[in-house]
Amino acid sequence: MFDQFVKDVSGKEMYLIFSLWIFLVFFVVVSILLFITKKQYIDYMGDLPLEDGTPDASQSLPL
Structure with a gap:
């Protein structure tokens, strides 16, 4: 399928090398x-x- 699009393009090797x-x-x-x-x-x-600006629940609990 791809060959049908590029068979009439001259210098197609340059396009391949450039890409x-x-x-x-x-x-x-x-x-x-x-x-x-x-x-x-x-x-x-x-x-x-992951951060929404609110304090983490584990940080607000006293130890």
């Missing part, structure tokens, strides 16, 4: 950002959907 390069550059950039981001920031962003 591969876009994917590789995106993957490398995301990988680099993943490794240089501080774990503290990742934990903070991960906890945001």
Whole structure:
């Protein structure tokens, strides 16, 4: 099915190579950002959907 769309396109190899390069550059950039981001920031962003601004019930109970 895909061959029907690209059989009349000249230079289709360039499109494939260009799309591969876009994917590789995106993957490398995301990988680099993943490794240089501080774990503290990742934990903070991960906890945001769980925090609604009210104190936790376990924190308000006296021990």
